[in-house]
Amino acid sequence: MQSSIQPLFQTLQQQYLSRLDNWNELIQTPFLEMLVVWGIVTFFASIIPLKLSTARGLMLGFVIAICGAVTITADIAADSLSAKKRLIDVEQQLSGLETPAPGSGRPTPDKTTNPAPNAASLKNERERLLGKIELAGVLTTFTAMTLGGLGGGLLTAAVSMPRNRQEEERQEKPVLECILNGYFYLFAFILTSSLILLAGEYFFLARRMTDTGTAHPLLLIPILGFLLSIVFSGIAFDRTRSHLxxxxxxxxxxxxxxxxALFFYLNTVAHVWYDIGAISMALHIPVVLALSLHALHQYRQLERR
Incomplete structure (x- = not known):
């Protein structure tokens, strides 16, 4: 039995571990995250004008395309600049390995201890940096041609299309209501989550003060962040409910x-995650269930209508 199972395990390991290695190589591909961002931006910049063929929909698609193009280009340019600086350092190290010591026709002893592996690794690093710089130029041109062209076309269509405001409002209303419904649950979650995390951070701070007798003033920053998140999410929630x-x-x-609200919430959660992360995850389960049941109830009411 064991002899028959062992080849099966070996086959599974060869198949899945090789795929895992390929996946790790794919993750390490230069500018992979920017390619993912490009796909997301292109999707939303294209789908919004298709679903909402009004002047506002076209302008929204234009803004998404142009902002995405600027963000991607700036990130690629920053990575390319850092790669060029690193390339200069690598070239200097290579020239130092290849330059003989003054007054002798051969390198100094400290450079001959193990020069081959150092030179080989530096040459590989140089080739990698050169490829990254070339790829940055190609992706910059590609982003400008695709997202820039898409944004220009959407802007031209928005300016030149005939406008009928009543018809546009009729088309926009279902989309706006759908977005507002999403806002409703998003801001409700941020509000309740901030309240839960504020209570958790308060008890964490109180326990720390009980143990040590003092607390660093920086520990009060998460409490301030959650309070600001509660204020802004509460205002946004009230505005959303009234506009519905x-x-x-x-x-x-x-x-x-x-x-x-989202800015203060995400930054504060990242700040306190290691302190109350596991506890907050457990406390959020009933909140998510309550919001999901409320959404299901609203959906069934709309179906009955």
Whole structure:
């Protein structure tokens, strides 16, 4: 039995471990994250004008495409600049290995201890950096041609299309209501999560003060961050709920306050994650279940209508 199972395990290891190695090589591909961002930006910049063929939909697609192009290009340019600086250091190290000592026709003893592996690794690093710099130029051109061309086409279509405001409002209303429903659950989650994490951080700080007798002032920063997150998410939640009842819903106010709430929430969660991460995950389970049940209830009510 054991002799028959062992070849099976070996076959599975060869297949899946080789795939895992290929996956690790794929993850280490230069600018892979920017290619993923390019795909996401292209998807949203294309799908929004298709689903919402109004002037606002076209302008929103234009803004997403151009902002994505600028972000991707800036990130690639920064990585390319750091690669060029690293390449200069590698070239200097290689020239130091190849240059003989003054007054003698051969290198100094400290450079002849093990020069071959150092030179080989530096040459491989140089080739990698050169390839990364060339790839950065190709991706910059590719991003400018695709997202820049897409944004230019959307802007031209938005400027030149005939406008009928009543028809546009009729088309925009279902989309805006769908976005507002998403905002409703997002801001409700941020609000309740901030309250839970604020209580957890308060008890963590109180316990630390009980054990040590003092607390560093920097420990109060998470409490301030969660308080700001509660304020901004509460305002955004109230604005979202009020606009859901209007005939002409808008997104600007709740989007603005929601960005501030999301900024303070994510930064503060990242700051306190190692302190109360596991506890907060357990406490969030009923919150997620309650919001999911509320969403299911709202969906069934809409189906009955």
């Amino acid at each position: 009842k209007k005939d002409k819903p808008q997104l600007f106010q709740q989007s603005l306050f929601g960005l501030f």
